[in-house]
Amino acid sequence: MKLSRRDFLKMGGGIGVGIALGGGFWKWGQPPPSSKLLPPGIEKWVPTVCGQCLGGCGILVRMIDGWATNIIGNPLHPINRGALCPKGIAALQGLYDPDRIRSPLKRIGKRGEGRWQPISWKEAIQEISNQLRELRENGEPHKLVVLGGRYRGLMRLLWERFLEVYGSPNYIDNQFRWDGIPMEGLFLTQGIHTLFTFDFENVKYLLSFSAPLLDSYWFPIHALKAFGQFRRGRTGQRGRLVQIEPRLSITGMKADEWIPIQPGTEGILALGIAHMIIKEGLYDKEFVLKNTFGFENWVDSKEQTHIGFHDFVLSEFPPQRVSSKTGIPIDTIIRLSREFATNQPSLAIGYRDRPFHQMAVWALNGLVGAIDRRGGILIPKSIPFQPFPSPSKDRAARKGLERKRIDEVRESPFGIDQPYLFAKNSISGIPYRPKILFLYYSNPFFSNPCPEFFQRAFDQIPFIVSFSPYMDDTTQYVDLILPDHTPLERWQDDPLFLNNGFPVLGIRQPVTPPIHQTRATGDVLIDLARSLGGEIEKAFPWKDFKEVLLYGLKGIYESRRGDVFGLEYDEAWIRMLQRGGWWDPSYKSFEEFWELLLEKGGWWDPIYEFGERERIYKTPSKKFEFYSQGIKGVLLSSKGEEDSSFLPHWEESVPKEEEKYPFILNIFKTMALDGRNANQPWLQGILGPHLFEKWATWVEINPITASKYDISDGDWVWVESPHGKIKVKARLYQGAMPHVVNIPFGNGHRTGGRWSKKIGENPYRLLGLELDSLTGQPIHGNTRVKIYKA
Amino acid sequence: MHRWGMVIDLDKCTACQTCVVACLAENNIALIGPEESAKGRTIHWIELVPYIQGEYPHVKVRLIPRPCMHCDHPPCTKVCPVYATYLNEEGIVAQINYRCIGCRYCTTACPYTVKYFNWYEPRWPDEMRGALNRDVSIRTKGVVEKCTFCHHRLLKAREKAKAEGRDLLPEDYVPACVEACPSGAMYFGDLNDPFSTVSQLSRERRAFRLMEDLGTEPKVYYLSEGM
C-alpha cells in the first residue's frame, strides 16, 4: 500500500525511517542509553476508514514494523480532508486494547457469570450451524433474530440476505434509526426515509433546537469540519449559531447565543417562531407557493375544507402561549423569528424529538425555503453498488418469511424497528419466542432503558451469540462469542456523503493482520451459509467478505460516475466546471480502479443535482408538506381525522410526581464516548473539559438549586427516579437550568476491560419504558428524578 | 532564523479536543488511569482551559486550548538549575528529559501551568508498547515534560528537506495537534516571516495572548470569538 510521495508531501510521510531523538533535543550532548526509545523502523502509511463511529473519515495509519503507531486524517478523503475527531485517533487503543476477546469463547457456568472456555473457530461454527440447522428442521427459522447496531455498508445487506434465505424476517435495528438524525421530520414533510444532509458550510444563520452539533453530532466530523468553514471560511461572512437547549452544552458554549428552554418544549417554540414569521409576512412566499402543500387552507377531493399551516399556527401558537410554555421571553421569540427569516440562507435543525416536534422544526425550513438549496437540506444520491442477484429461497425459508416480525414493525407508521417490542414479545411469547439471537454491534443491556427488561427477554431465548470483539454488558450474558475483527483489521465499505450532498465511498482495509484469533463477521457469515448448504450456500457464492466488496464495487466502476479521491475539493470543482460536468475517471480497468481505491482511500462523485423534484419530494403531493398527507393514511386509525394531527403540532408531556421527583433528567452525550469507546483511556481523559471531568459520570446541577439541597461541588449524590438510582459526583454548573439535572452517557459498564469496567454509572438505568407511540423510541426528557447526598 | 509560533482561532475552535488526543498519541504521553486522574495527575500537553463567567441564565463559557506558550521571556527556563529547559534559537522552549532532576521548579514558575511531572514510571500494557511513536523518547519517572511544538517533527522535516535538496517549506513542519484539528482552528508557522499565515493572523484585530501583562511574550496567539 504505497502512497505516492507527491500526495503525502504534506504529511511529511512517504517512506522514511523514524529517527531516534532523546526527547527531541540534543543541544548539550547525546542522551545516555537509559533514555528509553523504541528502535527505529520502516514506516508506511496505510489508508483506510475510521470505524470508531459512523462519521466515515478517511484515515492514514502509520505502520512501523507491523505496529500501528499513529493515525492521521487522510488529506485526500473528502469527508474529513485530513482532519479527525478525538475518537478517530483513539482507534489505536481500540485495536490494542489489552482486554479484547482473543478467540471464540463458549460459556461455562451460568449465564452472566463470566466463566468462559476458549474454543476453536471450527468448533464454534460447527456449534452455530448445528443450532441453525435444527431450528430450520423444526420449521421455525423465523425464530432466528439478529439485533444489529451501528455500522454501515454491504454488511447490512449481507445480514438481510442471510436471514432471507434462512427464512427469518427478523433483522432488528438496535439504533435509534440512523443515529439520531431527526428522520421523522423529513419523512413527514418530504416523504423520505433515507439519509439526508445539512449544507452547514453555506448557512448564514443556524438555529439549533438542541442539536448536539459539536458534542455528539450523528457524524461528528461533518459538524466539526463544517463549523470552521461556517464561521470563518467565507470572506466577509461569519455564520451565526443560536443554540436553544436545556443545558449549556459545548455547542451552546461555542454558539453566539444560548437560549435555555424548558425541556421538551422546543416543538412549541418552533411553532411560535413560525407564527411570528407568518404574522410579519417574512416567509419565502415564492417557495411556499411553488413547492409546498398545506400552507393555506385547502379542499380535498371530497369537497371537505382542511385547515392549513398558516391559519393553524396563527390561531394556536401566539407568542404569549409559547412564552409561558417554554420560559422564553416574548421579545426573544420575536427577535429569533426576524433573525431567522431575514438572514438568508438560514437553517433550523432539531434533534430526535417526537415526530411532530421534529416536523415543527422542519416547517421553519419550509417557510424560508431551505429545502434542496445551498445552505439547506439536501438529499444525496445513493451509491451505485452492484445489487446482489436475488436469491432463490427454499420452502422453509419462504414459510419463515411469511411470519410476522417479532417486533411487528410493519404495523408501525414510520417503519422503524423497535427493539423494545422485540424484548416485550420475547417475554410474552406473542406472536412467538425467538430461539436463536445474534448480537452484531449492539449492546442493549447498556444502551437501552431498563436493562432488566432485556435480560428477562434474553432468559427466554435458548441460544444467544455475540460477535463483539470486546466484552460488554450484553456479551457477558450470551452463550457463545465469535469475536469480530476491529475495524482496523478488516475489509469493509463505508458509503456516505458530504454535507454538500456528494456521495462518497470509503474503503476500509486491514492495516495489520488480525492481532488475535478473531474473524470478520462477514467472513463468518459466509462460512455459516456454506456449512448450512442448499439454497443458503448458493446465495453466498463468495469466498469471503472482500469478494462481496469487490462484487458491489463493480457497480460503481460500471456506472462511470465519479472518481477515486485525488484532487482537493476546490480543484475538483473547478475541473468539473471546466468540463461542464462531464466526468472522465482516472482509471481504465476495474483492477486499476481497485488499486487506486486502496491507494487513495475511496471514491466520490462530486456532483449534486438541484431541482430533481422526484428525488426531493416523495410525498403524495410531490411537494413539501406542511400538512402531512403521507402519514394520514396510517395514522387515521389511531388519531382520528382531526386536521391538527397531521400538521406540525405540540404534544405536551404531563409531568408526573412532580413533588416527589423535583428535577427533570437530561441525559447528554459527549464528544468522547458513546456506548462503545469507554475502553480507550485517551477518551476517558477528555470527557467534560468545562468541568475538568475525566473517567467519571457526574451530574450537573445549578449552583442555586444545589445550595437549596445542601449539595456542594464534588459531593457524591444519589440520583433517583421511579425506575432506579445511581450514585454519581455532583458538579455545580452555571449552565444547568435550576430544575434540570444533566448526566452524561457513556460510562457505567458493568463489565468490560480494565478501563471500562465499573467506571462511573449508566444514566439509562434511571429510565423507564415510556416510548413514543409513533416511533417506539424512548421519549427524551420526560423522566423525573430526585437527588440527595450519598 | 525561524521563530515558530501558533495561532488558535477561538471562533473556529469547536472545543472537540482532537488536539488533545492527537498530542497524546504523537508524544508517547503516559496513560494515566482513573485513580491517578482523580488526584490531578493527568498529563495533557495541550488542554482545554474553561473560563466560566456569569450566572445562569447569563453564562458565558470559553474553552481555550492551551499548549505551552513557548514564551519569548519564559519564566520557566530561568529557574531551572540544570539547563534542562531552555529557549532554543528558534523560539521553542525545549525540555531535555534526560537531564532534568525533577525539582519541579519550572512547573511552579510557569504561570500557564503547562508543565507536567511524571509521578510514576510511565507504563503501557505489553499489548500496546509497540504502538508508541518511535520519534519521541519515553520519559522516565521523576522528570518534567511539556509541549515541545512537536520539535521532533521539525527535525524530521529538516532532514527530509535536506535529503531532497531544498529549503524547509512551511507545510513541512506541522505539529500533530494542528494537523488533526478538524475545524482548521489552529495555525502554525514562522512568526519571523511577515507573510506567513501565523504572523499575519497574529497581527489581526482579534489577536490576543494569554496574560499578556506578565510580560512573558507568548508565541501562542489566540483570535477572539465573535465578530
Place this chain on the structure above:
Amino acid sequence: MEKIKREEDAILFEPVERTGRSFYLTLSILIIVILWAVFAYQFQYREGLGVTGLARPIFWGVYITNFVFFIGISHAGTLISAILRLAKAEWRRSITRSAEVITVLVLFFGVGNILMDLGRPDRMLNIIKYSQFQSPLLWDVSSITVYLTASSIYLYLPLIPDIALLRDRNGKRRWFYRALALGWKGTERQHRLLEKAISFMAILVIPVAVSVHTVVSFVFAMTIQPMWHSAIFGPYFVAGAIFSGIAALIIAMNIIRKVYHLEEYLRPVHFNHLGILLLVMTLLWFYFTFTEYLTTYYGGEPIHMTIFWMKFTGRFAPYFWGMFLFCFVIPLPILSFKKTRTPLGTLIASISVIIGMWLERYVIVVPTLTNPRLPNEMVIYFPTWIEWSMFAGCVSFFILLYMIFTKLFPIVSIWEVREGREKSMIEVQERIKTYLPGIGVE
C-alpha cells in the same frame, strides 16, 4: 578556689564522660523512627514521587515546606551567636555552643528535604555538572554551602579550647580529641589568634546567614506567582527564620538544662533575655505578615485575592489562623510579662512558635500552588504517610545527631564560661566606662 571551680564545671564534662540508660532508650526510639523514614524513602525512590500527596498544580508540598522551615531554624545558631558575640552580650557565654550546633546540623535537613523532593535524585550531580546560575535554586545551593562551611568553622573554632580540655582529661577517645585540638596549648598567642578568628567569622557569618534565607525566599519570590512575587519576601523570610531559630534554641536549651542538670549554667535570666528577643521577633513577624497581607488586600488583584480569601476564610483558613494563633496570639502574652518569661513560659511560647512557623511555611507554599493563574481542576493536597514519615525521620535524625554531639563535646562552652568568670567583670566595667558619660575615660 581552683578546686571548687573545677568541681563546678565538672557537670559540663559529665555528659561526655558518662552515659545513662535513658540515653540509649531515646537513641533506640530515634533510630527506629529513622529506619522507618529510610524505608519510606526507598519506597518513594523506587516508585516515584507519586507516593506523596503531590499533584499538578501543587507540585511542592511538605518537603519544600520543611526545606524552608529547617533552613529557618538554622538561623538560631550561628546568627544569634554571632550577633550576641559582636554585641559583647555577656550572658551569651553558656548558650552560644548549643545554638551553633543547631545551625550546622539542621542545615543538612534543609538540604536533605530538597533532595528528597527531587524526582531524579540520582541525577543530583547535574546541579554541579550543568549549573545554571540564573536559577535561584543554584543561589540556594551556593549560599547554603557557604553558610554550612562558615557555620561549621564558626562552631569549630570556639570548640578547640574545650577539645583540648577533653584531651587533657585522660578520658575516652583521646586520639580523637588530640586530632581535633590541633595542638591547642592555650598560649596567649593562640588565644589572641582564636579570638581574632572568631570575631572575623562572627562578622562574616551574619551577611551569609541573612543571604541564605533571603535566597530561600527568592526561590518563591523570583517566580511571578501570585503572593510569592513579593519584594519583602527576603526580609520577611529572614525575620521568620530568626524567629523560629530563637524558638528552636529555647527549646533545645530547656531540654539540655533538664537532661544534663545545667540549671546553674542556663539560668532563668538567659531565658528571660532570649524571651525578650523572641518577643521582639514576634512583633516583627506580625509586622511583616501584616504588611504582606495588607498590601495584597489593597492591591486587590483578583488572582491574589482568591488565594487571600482561601487563606482567610477558605480551605486554608485552619492553617492560616492556626499560624496566627501559634505565631502571635499564644507567644505574645507569655513573652510580654517578666513573670511568664521563665524557662517554662518561654518553652511553651517557643513550641508554639515552632508549630506556627511550620504552618507559615506551609501556608506560603501550598495555597499559591493550589490556585494557579489559569483555571485548573480542584486538586486538594494532603501529605501522605510517606511525607509525614520523612518529616518525623528528619526531626528524629536531628535530635539524634544533637544528642551525639553532646556526648562528644561539651554543650556549654567551658572555656568561655571560665573566661567570663575570670575576665569579664573587669572587662565589662572597663567597657561601661567607655560609653557612659561622667565616668568615661578619654
